Amino acid sequence: MKNWIKMGLGALGASLLTSSAYAADYTIGVSNTVQGNGWREEMICAIKAQALASGKVAKLNIAHRNTDAAGQSEDIRNLISAKVNAIVVNPADPAGIQAALAEATKAGIVVVAVDQMVTEPSAYIISNNQEQYAYLGAKWLFEQMGGKGNVVYMRGAAGASADSDRDKGFKRALAEFPDVKVAQETFTGWQQDQGKQQILDYIATGVPFDGIWTSGIDNVIVDALVESQAPLVPVVGADNAGFVGQLNSVEGLKGAAVTNPGSIGGAGVTLALQILDGNKPAQQVVLVEPSLWENVTDAGKAQLKAAADPSLSPEWPVSISIPEWTTYTKDQIVACKGPGE
Amino acid sequence: MSRFLRRHGWVVGLSALFVVLFVATRIIQPGYGAGDFGSLVRAVLPYAFAVAAQTVVVIAGGIDLSVAAMMAFTSVTAASMMAGASEEYAIFVVPLVLALGFVLGAVNGILIVVTRVPDIVVTLATLFILQGAALLVLDAPGGGVAEWLKGLIIGTVPIPGLPDAVTAWFPKALLLLVVLLCAVWIPLKRSRLGLSIYAIGSSELAAFRSGVPVARTKILAYAIAGLFAAMGGLSLTMSTGIGAPIPGPYLLASVAAVVLGGVALGGGRGGLLGPIIAVFVLRLVRTDLTLLAIDPNVTAIVEGSIMVAVVMFGAYVTIRSRAS
Numbered sequence: 001m002k003n004w005i006k007m008g009l010g011a012l013g014a015s016l017l018t019s020s021a022y023a024a025d026y027t028i029g030v031s032n033t034v035q036g037n038g039w040r041e042e043m044i045c046a047i048k049a050q051a052l053a054s055g056k057v058a059k060l061n062i063a064h065r066n067t068d069a070a071g072q073s074e075d076i077r078n079l080i081s082a083k084v085n086a087i088v089v090n091p092a093d094p095a096g097i098q099a100a101l102a103e104a105t106k107a108g109i110v111v112v113a114v115d116q117m118v119t120e121p122s123a124y125i126i127s128n129n130q131e132q133y134a135y136l137g138a139k140w141l142f143e144q145m146g147g148k149g150n151v152v153y154m155r156g157a158a159g160a161s162a163d164s165d166r167d168k169g170f171k172r173a174l175a176e177f178p179d180v181k182v183a184q185e186t187f188t189g190w191q192q193d194q195g196k197q198q199i200l201d202y203i204a205t206g207v208p209f210d211g212i213w214t215s216g217i218d219n220v221i222v223d224a225l226v227e228s229q230a231p232l233v234p235v236v237g238a239d240n241a242g243f244v245g246q247l248n249s250v251e252g253l254k255g256a257a258v259t260n261p262g263s264i265g266g267a268g269v270t271l272a273l274q275i276l277d278g279n280k281p282a283q284q285v286v287l288v289e290p291s292l293w294e295n296v297t298d299a300g301k302a303q304l305k306a307a308a309d310p311s312l313s314p315e316w317p318v319s320i321s322i323p324e325w326t327t328y329t330k331d332q333i334v335a336c337k338g339p340g341e
Numbered sequence: 342m343s344r345f346l347r348r349h350g351w352v353v354g355l356s357a358l359f360v361v362l363f364v365a366t367r368i369i370q371p372g373y374g375a376g377d378f379g380s381l382v383r384a385v386l387p388y389a390f391a392v393a394a395q396t397v398v399v400i401a402g403g404i405d406l407s408v409a410a411m412m413a414f415t416s417v418t419a420a421s422m423m424a425g426a427s428e429e430y431a432i433f434v435v436p437l438v439l440a441l442g443f444v445l446g447a448v449n450g451i452l453i454v455v456t457r458v459p460d461i462v463v464t465l466a467t468l469f470i471l472q473g474a475a476l477l478v479l480d481a482p483g484g485g486v487a488e489w490l491k492g493l494i495i496g497t498v499p500i501p502g503l504p505d506a507v508t509a510w511f512p513k514a515l516l517l518l519v520v521l522l523c524a525v526w527i528p529l530k531r532s533r534l535g536l537s538i539y540a541i542g543s544s545e546l547a548a549f550r551s552g553v554p555v556a557r558t559k560i561l562a563y564a565i566a567g568l569f570a571a572m573g574g575l576s577l578t579m580s581t582g583i584g585a586p587i588p589g590p591y592l593l594a595s596v597a598a599v600v601l602g603g604v605a606l607g608g609g610r611g612g613l614l615g616p617i618i619a620v621f622v623l624r625l626v627r628t629d630l631t632l633l634a635i636d637p638n639v640t641a642i643v644e645g646s647i648m649v650a651v652v653m654f655g656a657y658v659t660i661r662s663r664a665s
Contacts (some may be wrong), residue, residue: 009522020390035637041404059634060634061631061632061634062634062637063631063637064637064638065637065640065641066588066590067589067590068577068581068585068587068589069482069581069585070384070387070577070580070581070589071384071589071590071621073383073384073580073581073630074380074383074384074627076632077377077380077383077384078380078628078632079630079631080377080380081370081373081380081632082370082631082632082634083370083372083374083630093482093583093585095482095483095581095582095583096482096581096582096583096585097581098582099495099580099582100490157484158476158481158586158587159481159483159585159586159587164481187497210591212361273461279628334412
């Protein structure tokens with residue numbers, strides 16, 4: 001008799017499992033507030049590709065425009081009205097959208113923040129470890145500079161939490177090298193044109209510098225150095241396709257690319273689907289660790305050669321997938337098509 | 342009745358458009374209800390104050406490009422003053438920030454009147470100045486806000502004697518918006534100053550020859566715009582809990598809503614109700630585009646096309662009715 005009950009329960013459990021595993025009917029909402037930036041576009045494409053590859057998403061609902069925290073709150077509330085099952089959000093501000101995220105959780109929606117932190121405690125966060133990103137690159141740069149000299153510190157967008165986390169890592173490395181001085185600190189706003197203008201302005205002052213740390217606006221900085229025939233000082237950037245190509249090809253350029261995959265958006269979709277299927281992660285915050293590829297040692301050169309991908313847009317990070325978190329193919333992310341497109 | 346329609350045709354048409362859009366929203370998303378309407382009103386708040394500021398200036402024959410920057414500046418000022426301060430301290434902060442907006446607006450007006458540099462140039466300059474000043478106050482989004490201020494726009498207004506199903510449609514944010522706009526606009530419209538604002542917008546020379554103090558009127562029009570912009574800045578801080586030094590997308594949105602609201606860009610004609618309903622229409626269009634999951638790169642094109650289509654249709658109807 002007992003065995004019968006056990007078997008019955010087992011069968012019931014199995015049928016429940018299979019029904020949830022094959023439910024291809026989730027709707028996932030996406031909210032992003034920077035449009036026209038290569039990294040963010042790759043993030044959106046990774047979200048689409050992962051939603052398609054997972055087979056569990058019926059529809060994506062993407063709110064993607066240039067706006068502020070108030071505008072993002074509006075988008076999140078619209079996604080609540082659209083009755084999505086989960087929201088993947090790249091926050092405009094960690095605190096500014098807290099009320100809207102809390103409303104989403106209250107409405108039974110799974111909230112996953114990607115790329116940057118949020119203050120809302122009910123939200124799950126999957127992010128690149130931004131502090132470590134800056135620390136790795138800055139430490140390598142200061143070593144290349146011989147532990148002394150002037151560094152140009154080209155940050156991201158003022159007030160973005162990714163930027164303030166990176167600032168912590170940069171300052172941590174700076175503290176280890178007391179003879180390195182910050183000659184100039186600028187905010188590129190993660191805009192190519194702005195970053196290039198700033199470095200050209202700085203070169204024009206004639207003040208010497210010994211290294212440049214960038215927050216991912218990198219290939220235009222190398223372009224500016226080459227065009228203005230300024231000394232090719234070591235440059236640290238992200239793993240953007242254009243910059244990785246330059247590290248392989250520009251004569252005399254010493255530099256390092258620190259990985260910061262935009263495919264974190266796809267990882268956000270995977271995390272959201274896991275939570276929807278009842279597998280909550282042990283912690284609210286999941287961090288993806290960066291690695292550094294430099295062109296000074298042979299081992300580093302080999303890594304860079306392997307990573308280079310001229311078929312990608314120069315502003316796209318070459319790390320288009322994250323092991324264990326994304327399952328799409330390169331063709332799928334480049335095609336940038338979501339379910340039903 | 343026909344006289345009413347002729348005088349308020351534009352507002353009636355816009356309201357009808359809003360109702361049609363609302364019904365369409367209910368069809369797209371059958372569950373769209375009172376709570377979602379509350380979200381819409383909260384999204385409308387900063388835009389509504391920005392457009393109110395722009396409306397006053399445009400009716401006076403000018404244009405204020407510094408609206409969004411002034412909102413950012415007043416927002417960070419309020420947020421940085423309230424950070425870590427007591428709840429009571431905010432009672433002192435709010436009037437101070439409103440006064441700050443009024444004074445900054447007046448400075449805009451004084452510069453225009455005294456230097457005789459065109460409005461568009463002066464307010465473009467103050468846009469940059471205020472943007473920089475906002476970054477001096479807070480170099481990154483931050484600060485705080487008193488809980489009671491946040492509470493002013495969350496939830497619904499309990500009206501005694503009405504069932505919850507009805508009061509659910511009266512969000513506090515709507516009450517705040519209506520009260521603040523009416524408190525400034527109705528006395529203004531009925532005063533000599535209000536009449537003078539319309540007069541200088543219609544024809545500065547004619548107004549001057551009829552004895553309207555043109556300079557003073559213009560300065561006050563900009564000052565009132567500054568007051569509305571400060572309300573917009575406060576509403577931003579109230580809805581996000583922080584102050585952000587980089588201006589949001591409120592400048593172009595304010596001009597768009599002014600045009601859609603039936604205010605002549607040349608000045609002298611129009612009211613406040615039209616632009617405010619226009620803001621509701623534009624935000625609801627955004628909601629519908631999100632609900633329909635339209636390709637995000639297309640949404641801005643759709644929004645722009647709808648706007649130009651409505652304005653052209655309105656102009657066509659106006660010309661036709663004049664001809665007949």
